[in-house]
Amino acid sequence: MPNLLQLASAGMVALxxxxxxxxxxxxxxxxxxxxxxxxxxGLVLLLAVRMGGTGADGGGTHPMLxxxxxxxxxxxxxxxxxxxxxxxxxxxxxxxxxxxxxHADSPQAFQPSGPRAARSDRP
Amino acid sequence: xRPAALDLFQIxxxxxLALPFLGAAIVSALPGMRxxxxxxIAFALATLALALVVALPALGGAPVLVQSPTAxxxxxxxxxxxxxxxxxxxxxxxxxACTAGLGVSVGPDRIQVSPFVAALLLVLSGAxxxxxxxxxxxxxxxxxxxxTLAVAGLVVADANARRPALPAAFEVIVWGxxxxxxxxxxxxxxxxxxxxxxxxxxxxxxTRAPPDPSLLGALALVVVGALALSGTPPxxxxxVNAATLGAPAGAVLVxxxxxLAGLFILAKLVxxxxxxxxxxxxxxxxxxxxxxxxxxxxxxxxxAAMDEDVRRxxxxxxxxxxxxxxxxxxxxxxAGLRAGLFQALAVCLVAATAALATASLAARGHVRTLxxxxxMGAEAPISTLALLLAGLAVIGMPLTVxxxxxxxxxxxxxxxxxxxxxxxxxVVALAGIIAVGRMVDRLLLRPLPAARSAAAPEDAAASxxxxxxxxxxxxxxxxxxxxxxxxxxxxASASLTEGTEGLSAPASxxxxxxxxxxxxxxxxxxxxxxxxxEPGQ
Numbered sequence: 050m051p052n053l054l055q056l057a058s059a060g061m062v063a064l065x066x067x068x069x070x071x072x073x074x075x076x077x078x079x080x081x082x083x084x085x086x087x088x089x090x091g092l093v094l095l096l097a098v099r100m101g102g103t104g105a106d107g108g109g110t111h112p113m114l115x116x117x118x119x120x121x122x123x124x125x126x127x128x129x130x131x132x133x134x135x136x137x138x139x140x141x142x143x144x145x146x147x148x149x150x151x152h153a154d155s156p157q158a159f160q161p162s163g164p165r166a167a168r169s170d171r172p
Numbered sequence: 173x174r175p176a177a178l179d180l181f182q183i184x185x186x187x188x189l190a191l192p193f194l195g196a197a198i199v200s201a202l203p204g205m206r207x208x209x210x211x212x213i214a215f216a217l218a219t220l221a222l223a224l225v226v227a228l229p230a231l232g233g234a235p236v237l238v239q240s241p242t243a244x245x246x247x248x249x250x251x252x253x254x255x256x257x258x259x260x261x262x263x264x265x266x267x268x269a270c271t272a273g274l275g276v277s278v279g280p281d282r283i284q285v286s287p288f289v290a291a292l293l294l295v296l297s298g299a300x301x302x303x304x305x306x307x308x309x310x311x312x313x314x315x316x317x318x319x320t321l322a323v324a325g326l327v328v329a330d331a332n333a334r335r336p337a338l339p340a341a342f343e344v345i346v347w348g349x350x351x352x353x354x355x356x357x358x359x360x361x362x363x364x365x366x367x368x369x370x371x372x373x374x375x376x377x378x379t380r381a382p383p384d385p386s387l388l389g390a391l392a393l394v395v396v397g398a399l400a401l402s403g404t405p406p407x408x409x410x411x412v413n414a415a416t417l418g419a420p421a422g423a424v425l426v427x428x429x430x431x432l433a434g435l436f437i438l439a440k441l442v443x444x445x446x447x448x449x450x451x452x453x454x455x456x457x458x459x460x461x462x463x464x465x466x467x468x469x470x471x472x473x474x475x476a477a478m479d480e481d482v483r484r485x486x487x488x489x490x491x492x493x494x495x496x497x498x499x500x501x502x503x504x505x506x507a508g509l510r511a512g513l514f515q516a517l518a519v520c521l522v523a524a525t526a527a528l529a530t531a532s533l534a535a536r537g538h539v540r541t542l543x544x545x546x547x548m549g550a551e552a553p554i555s556t557l558a559l560l561l562a563g564l565a566v567i568g569m570p571l572t573v574x575x576x577x578x579x580x581x582x583x584x585x586x587x588x589x590x591x592x593x594x595x596x597x598x599v600v601a602l603a604g605i606i607a608v609g610r611m612v613d614r615l616l617l618r619p620l621p622a623a624r625s626a627a628a629p630e631d632a633a634a635s636x637x638x639x640x641x642x643x644x645x646x647x648x649x650x651x652x653x654x655x656x657x658x659x660x661x662x663x664a665s666a667s668l669t670e671g672t673e674g675l676s677a678p679a680s681x682x683x684x685x686x687x688x689x690x691x692x693x694x695x696x697x698x699x700x701x702x703x704x705x706e707p708g709q
Contacts, residue, residue, distance in 0.1 A: 065357050072346050072353075085349030092356050099364040113363065115310035120356060123317035127349045130321050134328055134345060138338045148339070 057098045064091030077149045078138070082131040089124035093117055181226070182238040185251055188222040188259065189305070191215060192266060192298030200291040209274050212290035216267040216297065223263040223301070227256035231660065235667065247307040247370050252667035254443075257660055258304030258436050261520065262429070266297025268524065268639045269424040275635030276420050276531045289329045289421050296322040296425045300433045304440075307370045309359045313352060316401065320348025323430060326422030327414050340410075340417040347410040351397045358393030365390065375444045392457065395441055395502075399461075402434020403427075404498040405468030408491040415490070416483045420531035427487060428523040431494045435516035439501050443509055443668025461502045466596045469495035473603035477610075480541045483530050485607055489566050490523040492600050499596065500581055503588040509665045511577075511584035514658060518577035518650070522565040525643040529559035532632035532640065542610060547620030552631040554641065556615050561644040563608035565651070568601045573650035580658075 068088025072081050096117040135145060142148040195215025199208045230236055235252040251259065270293055299322060302315035328341035359374075365387050366377035378387050403411025415427030469492050476488035497519060501512035532555045533539045533548060549556045565574035578597055585593035632640060650657055 062357070065353055069350055069353055072350050078342060081346055085346065085353070088349070088353040089356075092353060092360060095357075096360055099360070113360075115308065116313060116356070116360060116363065119310040119314040119317075120352075123313065123349075123352050126317060126321055127345060127352070130324055131342065131345045131349075134324065134338060134341045137328065138342065141335050141338055 054098065058095060061091045061095035061098060064088070065095070067091075078131075078135055078145055082128065082135070085127050085131070086124055089120055089127070093120050093124070096120070181236050184222060184226045185236060185238050185249060185259075185305070188219060188226050188263070189249065189298065189302055191219045191222060192294040192301070195219070196291040196294040196298070199294065200288055202287065205287055208287040208290045209270075212270045212274065212294060213267070215294060216263070216270040219297070220260075220263040220267050223259045227251060227259050230256035231260075231663075233663075247372060248311075249305045250307050251305060252664075252670070253660065254436075254440065254664040254667045255305040257517075257664050258433075259301050261432065261517065262297055262301035262304060265300070265425055265429045265432075265520070265524065266294065268528075268643070269293045269297065269422065269429075272528050272636045272639040273421040273424050273531065275633055276528070286329055289326065289419060292322045292325045292329065293422060293425060296326065296422070296429065300425070300429050303433045304436050307372060309363055309371060309374070312371070313356050313359065316355060316397075317348065317352045319430065319433065320344060320351065320401075323414055323418075323422075323426050324348065326426050327418035329419040329422065337417045337419075340413040343410040344414050347400065347407075351400050354400070355394050355397030358390045358395075358397065361390035362387060362394070371440075371444070378445055391441065391445070395438065395461075398434050398438040398441060399465075399498055400434075402431050402438060402494055402498060403491050404434070404465060405472040405491055405495045406464065408468075408472060408488075408495070412484065412487040412491050415487045415527070416481070420534055423483075423527035423531050424524045427490060427527055428520040431490065431523070432516055432520040435494060435497050435501065435512065438498060439509055439513050439516070439665070440668055442501050442504060443665060458502050458504045462499055462590065462593065465495055465499045465502070466593060469499065469596060470599050470603075473600040477603040477606035479607075480543075482539060482542060482545060482611070483534075485542075485611075486523070486526045486530060489604055489607055490519060490526070492603070493519040493523075493566065496581055496597055496600060499593055500584050500588070500590075503584070503590050503593065505584070505588040506665065506669065507584040507587040508590075509668070510658075510661050511580040513665055514580050514654075514661045515577045517657065517661070518565070518573045518647075521573060521643060521647055521650075522562050525558050525640060525647060526562035526566075528636060528640040528643070529555045529562060529632075532636045533559070542614050545611065545614035546618040548614075549616040551620060554631045554637045558640045558644045560612065560615065561647060563604075563611055565647045567604040567608050569651075571648060571651040573647045573654065575651055576654040576658075 065088045068084045068086070068091055071084025071087065074081060074084070096113045100113045100117070138148050139145050192215060195212060195218075199212050199215070202208050202211060226236070230251040231253055233253075235250070235255075237247055238249045238251075239247045249255070270290065273293065274290060296319060299315045299319035303312065303319060306312050306315060324341045324344040327337055327344055362374045362378075365384065366374050368374055368377065374387075374391070377384070378391060400407040411427070411430060414430075415423060418426050472488050472495065473492040476485050476492060479485040479488060494516065497512040497515035499512075500508040500515065502508075530539070533545070533552060539545065539548075561572065565572035568574045568578035578601060581597045582594045585591065585597065631637065
């Protein structure tokens, strides 16, 4: 029977995959960005769970501490960069909704060629 | 390996890694684009010089392992032949991007770019170098995130001029986050399963027989992350858009640089996993990965042949070529690893030439579709020459590096028993002929439209033309004699498989005649036992 630690770990892994699914979806860009943050959170929590489970090593620094800090930094960096790009997008498209509608449900959405890209290429 | 205490040989590699970031911090505080350009070139040049100083001994067979001076000695970075090669190439790409790439955009009558572009170029070149040489798992994640964020910044740098760059930049951020998550999850699981902090510890545990299935599953996530980072089809869309829609100044690093870093990490994973990894890859996992990549590569090559957008066509061609390298690397054999690494370097060289040529053509005016190339051959002969040489290398024309690379790929595919991969190489080359043929037709055989002939600014400036021609010339030189580079690649793949028993050939496939598996003599006086003997020899 799985113990609490294993259940928590599995939950965190599920959280990471949920974040991934959200990030790679064609939903509203803010939701996709939230997916990346969610996935990072899941990963940091997974590390925390594993850290609690394994304890500190002989050197006094836990081996998982560095990856956890890097992941937290990376989460903030992606969130800040994403928000910056989305703010510029909002300026360019009028609203994020307009951008989301223009690029929804089409695998070709980001191609420069084709009628849609030609339209969005307008200054 | 050198002793654990931090001596000069250990501080210099760390400095070579830190210098671009220091340069980025300084140039982002400087006023005036000309000053920024000069300082960025100075830092890129110093980085390359330092990289050469620390990497040349490693190329000569004296690896350096930099580790923390505390007891326990956590490894920070490893400069063996593989790491040294990666460090030099990343620094060289950084210098080319800072001189030629920025040169496209800095000039009296050219598009002005933000000074942050120079800083981002330096950050990206530093991050690419870090991705290749770093040993710590946390630092690997950090450099990966840094690289993708720098790419997003470069894509969006002149979004005022091109609105589609905004969605492309957002895609890069989403994919960068996804890669960090995938690779992070794999690394975290692998670290938790093995209680280690570096890749070496993970690999040591993974190669212990019998292999732990959950550990191999965790490593598979890292492999998928590396594949996506390199923009290998089917996960190529974001990388192609980034290279196509981004600021021309960053084109050298964003496309070819990121692709090379991803392929190098993939090779490192496959190589260091050694016998067990090789056996797993030669089994179902390699076959599944290989067949997915093969189908996607063929489709992307056909898409490239049909595309009307010049930069996108070249981006798709580069993605297909990089996919060939990934295909052979995941075949899990020594021959595949070598051919894949060689192809990765060749594609990087060729794609960087093409990126510079298209950027310098685009800087002269509106060049987006193939129609815009009409008559450019007479109007901009230098850029056209570079673009044509790159195109010929892409299709594998003899006397270019592309021919040698394709030869090695087909040879390795046959040695690995993946004859269908050899067929994929041929199909991709044929699709390339169509794409490049259409480009040649436009560049050389069509007259210049009357509307454009009035405004005829100069061809590429010297700062762009010289590096561009040097790259194109190198591609021809390597086509005539690639022995030196091949020896380096053989030594690099040997340094990856060092400590393991080398990768295995699939047991069920008969090993072909030794004539096919001819290995040139290595110039590195490496231990012959560790150099990974070719299967069948």
